[in-house]
Amino acid sequence: MYPFVYKSLPLRIVFGEGTSARLAEEADLLAIRRALVLTTPGHEQLGRAMAGRLGDRFAGLFAGAVMHTPVGVTEDALKRAADLKADGVIAVGGGSTVGLGKAIALRTGLPQIAIPTTYAGSEMTPILGETQNGVKTTRSSPEIMPRTVIYDVDLTLSLPVRVATVSGMNALAHSVEALDAKDRNPVVSLMAADAIRAIVSALPDIARTPDDVNARSLALYGAWLSGLCLGSVGMALHHKLCHVLGGTFNLPHAETHAIVLPHAMAYNSVAVPDVEKQIAEILGAHGAASALHDLAHRLGIPASLREIGMPEAGIDRAAELAIANPYWNPRPLERGDIRELIARAWAGEQPL
Ligand code: NAD
Numbered sequence: 001m002y003p004f005v006y007k008s009l010p011l012r013i014v015f016g017e018g019t020s021a022r023l024a025e026e027a028d029l030l031a032i033r034r035a036l037v038l039t040t041p042g043h044e045q046l047g048r049a050m051a052g053r054l055g056d057r058f059a060g061l062f063a064g065a066v067m068h069t070p071v072g073v074t075e076d077a078l079k080r081a082a083d084l085k086a087d088g089v090i091a092v093g094g095g096s097t098v099g100l101g102k103a104i105a106l107r108t109g110l111p112q113i114a115i116p117t118t119y120a121g122s123e124m125t126p127i128l129g130e131t132q133n134g135v136k137t138t139r140s141s142p143e144i145m146p147r148t149v150i151y152d153v154d155l156t157l158s159l160p161v162r163v164a165t166v167s168g169m170n171a172l173a174h175s176v177e178a179l180d181a182k183d184r185n186p187v188v189s190l191m192a193a194d195a196i197r198a199i200v201s202a203l204p205d206i207a208r209t210p211d212d213v214n215a216r217s218l219a220l221y222g223a224w225l226s227g228l229c230l231g232s233v234g235m236a237l238h239h240k241l242c243h244v245l246g247g248t249f250n251l252p253h254a255e256t257h258a259i260v261l262p263h264a265m266a267y268n269s270v271a272v273p274d275v276e277k278q279i280a281e282i283l284g285a286h287g288a289a290s291a292l293h294d295l296a297h298r299l300g301i302p303a304s305l306r307e308i309g310m311p312e313a314g315i316d317r318a319a320e321l322a323i324a325n326p327y328w329n330p331r332p333l334e335r336g337d338i339r340e341l342i343a344r345a346w347a348g349e350q351p352l
Contacts (some may be wrong), residue, residue: 001186003060004183004184004185004186004187004268005183006185006187006342007184007227007232008117008232009124009126009145009200009231009232010142010145010185011089011146011147011148011149012026012029012147012148012149012152013126013149013151013224014026014149014150014159015151015211015220015221015224016151016152016153017153017154017217018152018154018225018306019150019151019152019153020049020050020053020092020115020150020152020154020155021053021071022150023050023053023090023113023115023150024054024055024056024057025141026111026113026148026150027054027057027088028057029148030088030111030113030148031087031111032057032090032111032113032146033057033087033088033300034057034061034084034085034086034087034088035046035054035057035058035059035086035087035088035089035090036059036061036062036077036081036084036086036088036089036090036104037050037051037054037060037062037063037090037092038061038062038063038068038077038089038090038091038092038093038097038100038101038104038251038324039057039060039061039063039092039093039097040063040064040065040094040096040097041063041064041066043063043092043093043097044061044063044122045296046093046117046155046266047061047063047092047094048061050090050092050115053163054090054118055107055300058078059084059085059086060084060086062076062077062080062081062100064076064077064100065077065091065093065096065097065099065100065195065279066096066210067095067096067252067253068096068099068129068130068136068246068253069096069099069100069102069103069130069131069133070130070132071103071130071131071132072132073100073151074104074107077100077104078104078108080109081104081108081110082300083123083221085101086109086110087111088110088111088113089101089104089105089110089111089112089113090112090114091112091113091114091115091123091146092116093116093117093118093251094116094117094118094120094156094167095116095118095120095121095122095253098114098116098122098123098212098243098249099122099128099129099130101114101127101146101239102122102144102146103128103130103157105143105144105146106128106141106143106144106258109143110146110179112146112147112245112309113146113147113148113149113150114146114149114150115149115150115152116149116151116223117149117155117157117159118159118163118164118167118223118254119158119164119167119168119170119171119199119219119220119222119226120167120171120205120223120253120254121169121170121171121174121223121224121225121226121227121228121230121231122227122228123144123146123149123227124149124227124228124230124231125144125227125230125231126141126142126144126145126231127139127140127141127144127194127230127231128140128141128144129243132142136243136247138184138243140322141149144336145231147313149224151220151221151224151265153216153217153220155319156216156219156220157210157211157213157216160210161206161210162215162300163254164206164210164219164298165203165205165206165207165258165300165301166213166250166252166254166258166301167223167254168199168202168203168206168219168222168223168254169203169252169254169257169258169261169292169296169299169301170253170254170257170258171195171219171222171223171226171227171240172195172199172201172222172226172261172292173197173198173226173238173239173257173260173261174191174192174195174226174227174229174235175191175193175195175196175225175226175229176192176238176261176265176279177236177237177238177239177264177278178191178226178229178230178232178233178235178332179192179193179272179275179279180236180271180272180275181233181234181235181236182233182234182236182328183233183234184233184249185232186231187230188233191228192225192229192230193227193278193282194222194225195222195223195225195226195229196222196279196282196283197222198218198219198221198222199218199222199223199226200221200282200283200295201215201217201218202216202218202219203219203295203299204295204298204299204349205218206219207298207299207300219244219328228263235329236263236268236327237264237267237268237322237329237331237333238257238260238261238265238329238335240322240327240329241260241264241318241322241338241341241342242256242257243258244318244321245260245305245310245318245342248314248317248318248321249309249310249314249318250309251305251308251309251310252308253300255301255308256305256308258296258301258302259296259301259302259303259304259305259348260345260352261292261296261310262289262290262292262293262296263288263289263341263344263345263351263352264309264344265279265288265292265351266289266290266340266341266352267286267331267338267341267352268330268331269287269289270331271330271331272330272331275330276288276289279287280341281296289351290350290351292351293351300345302348303348304345304347305345305346305348306346306347307340307348310337310346311326314337315339315342315343315346318342319335319339319342320335321337322333322338322342323338
């Protein structure tokens with residue numbers, strides 16, 4: 001047994017079908033009497049449904065959340081919160097909406113409830129990524145964490161198959177990297193393994209039968225565990241690469257993760273063969289990276305960074321940025337091999 005430190009996150013989780021019906025009760029537990037509800041511009045309806053559940057605890061809606069939490073949007077939302085004299089924030093939606101809730105909580109100390117409807121996992125981390133003038137910065141603080149997270153499977157049924165599958169691969173990336181994290185511990189490893197099992201079982205079922213509630217439940221359960229992994233231990237090459245690629249070329253978050261994951265796994269597999277073997281066993285395959293690449297292909301996920309908008313000329317720049325600030329990774333970062341990894345992901349080739 002390896003030595004470890006285990007720290008748990010202070011969080012209340014409510015999981016199940018129809019659980020958002022308990023929103024008022026949960027708001028009462030946090031003494032929220034004037035809630036500001038947050039959504040992205042396309043999902044005001046969802047926000048209004050939550051308003052109905054809050055009854056007279058609903059103060060107003062801000063339907064302006066966008067990806068990568070631009071500081072200008074946060075400032076608009078803060079103004080709305082102040083005008084409404086809001087004493088709590090309810091974020092309902094994917095990682096973009098959850099990110100806005102975190103940004104408001106950090107600046108105001110208001111209690112927040114997150115109701116995630118994708119598998120990105122942001123609601124389980126004390127990390128906030130924000131953009132200003134095209135630069136993305138990340139910070140971590142306990143005040144950023146939602147106090148309560150309500151996972152309502154029913155709210156994920158409308159997630160289109162294409163969004164659900166890439167978002168599922170995004171969640172998988174958190175669990176995969178948690179298994180070989182520098183600060184891994186037995187509890188996180190158990191959660192990561194169960195998350196991988198749940199997600200790889202659920203995604204093909206969702207692709208075949210989008211209204212399969214059991215599959216949607218399993219995927220959301222796996223996403224919860226994956227988010228916990230992301231919030232509990234440090235991430236390495238895969239997340240660093242996705243951060244660089246997403247930030248530099250403005251690539252869509254979940255798709256970038258889905259495409260890069262098999263390549264990053266392949267890169268690290270020689271350094272952590274036990275982890276590679278464990279994941280391969282869960283996947284029922286010989287090689288973990290190639291099995292994940294094949295799964296993504298079967299799910300119809302874009303295979304290449306080229307397809308999602310990365311220019312070929314960016315490969316060298318991405319390789320430079322990925323090794324510019326050294327960080328821990330199970331296998332040392334070698335510029336030539338990292339460039340090869342990015343080039344293969346760009347072209348949609350099999351992972352090496
Ligand atoms: P997102 O919130 O933009 O949602 C992805 C897509 O799903 C959008 O098109 C959205 O409209 C759609 N969608 C969401 N819920 C839906 C529903 N119920 N029905 C139908 N469609 C729905 O993106 P995301 O992938 O969930 O999150 C990405 C963002 O989260 C990025 O900004 C990323 O940086 C951030 N993130 C942060 C952390 C962290 O720990 N700080 C972790 C993961 C992701």
